[in-house]
Amino acid sequence: MRRAVIALLLLAFVVPAADAQLPEFEPPNWDLGWEVEDEPAIMELDSSSNFNLVLKFWIDNSRPVPGEFEVEIETYDGFEVDDPGKVDVAANANETFEITITGSGMLDGVFHDASGAYFDVVKVTATLDVGDQVIDSKEIEKQIQFSSVFGFEIEFQSLIDGKGPEIKSGTSERVDVKISNSGNVDDAIQKVSMSFRGCPQMNYDSSDSGIEQGVTISDSKIGSIILSAPSNHQDRICKFLLTVTSEGNGLSYTNELEFNVDGHSDTKSDNSEEENEEPLPDNEPVGLEVEDNSLSANSSVMCVLIVTLAAVFRRK
Known part of the structure; x- marks a missing residue:
């Protein structure tokens, strides 16, 4: 009897310690993530200022049964998005999917501003459906930015x-x-x-x-x-x-x-000549003397001419 009591006491000490060493049970689950974690993802603009961006994400289904997931994409309204829609992932499998985003780096002839840390985000929401019932939903986001344009x-x-x-x-x-x-x-x-x-x-x-x-x-x-x-x-x-x-x-x-x-100059010389000469005083003696001398000279010439003509006619 005493041995049985001792055995029970020992068992009481050992069982809790053993339970504490057992790993916690985690039910099978699924996860969602990006293939490349770097941010922002760059939308490379071509010579026409358009871009084609491909993003990859994965769904990991660790459940023992296949999973059906509904994928939805949200981003800038001016972009076109080609998403995978509804996808199936096998049990205990990890599969990768692509999102293609296309658009222009301009709006009404003007470039979108790319000076900030990012232009917009792409949000991926995956929903696990079983039949018509939504079981679980997860989402991830990635920043996106245009490539730089200078000029x-x-x-x-x-x-x-x-x-x-x-x-x-x-x-x-x-x-x-x-x-x-x-x-x-x-x-x-x-x-x-x-x-x-x-x-x-x-x-x-x-x-x-x-x-x-x-x-x-x-x-x-x-x-x-x-x-x-x-x-x-x-x-x-x-x-x-x-x-x-x-x-x-x-x-x-x-x-x-x-x-x-x-090259034409509109300015005139300040030292231009005057058109009219300044008149002399009325009683200027020099003017009178010049006039008298001029008349005397003319008379002398006439006298000489007359004498000469008279001599010529007399000889004849």
Whole structure:
């Protein structure tokens, strides 16, 4: 009897310890995940600003029976999505599926902004159905972003009939230029070049324009440039060329401004001669003496001529 009691006491101490060492029972389950975890997934834009993005996800069915899953995709409304719909996964199997998303990186001719961390998200919801009854549902999300596009557009403003202001020789005129970011992310000016075509005597001053190397342009920037014609410049049609190079893609963008130089001067000399001479005083003796001498000289000539003619006729 005593031995039986001791055995029971020993068994009471041993059984709880054995139960504590047994692993917890986990019922068969299923899971959902991305094939590639990196974010954001990049929508690579082609030359037409369109993209074709393929995302892969997997469903792991550790249940002892096959599973039927309904897959739904949510993302930006402007994209087209080709999803697998309803899929079957075998018992104790892991299968991979694809989502194809297509669309454009532009809206109404303007690029979607890609300067943020991501543009939108793709949400995948998988629902486990048994018959007509929903047993369980899981979802995953992935951030998506457009590939970066860089570029500039140059526009001269306040034009008249497509030309810049007329510049008179010896004067200066201001022209306004707008540089717009034509891409989808911030860009900076790597290099600026300004020159004239057909008018090498012209000069420019862009020191206060703000258009210079290293300037970042998110949307657009407007600057003023002073064009000056020297005083000896002739009449001519000139062109001013502005070139900026993108830091993002290394490409250069150019536009030109055509304008006229007026080489005629409208000023008159302050030392021009007077049209009428100043009259002499009425009693000026010099004038009278000149007049008398002139008459005496004429009379003498006439007398000589008469004497000569008389001598000729007498001989005859």
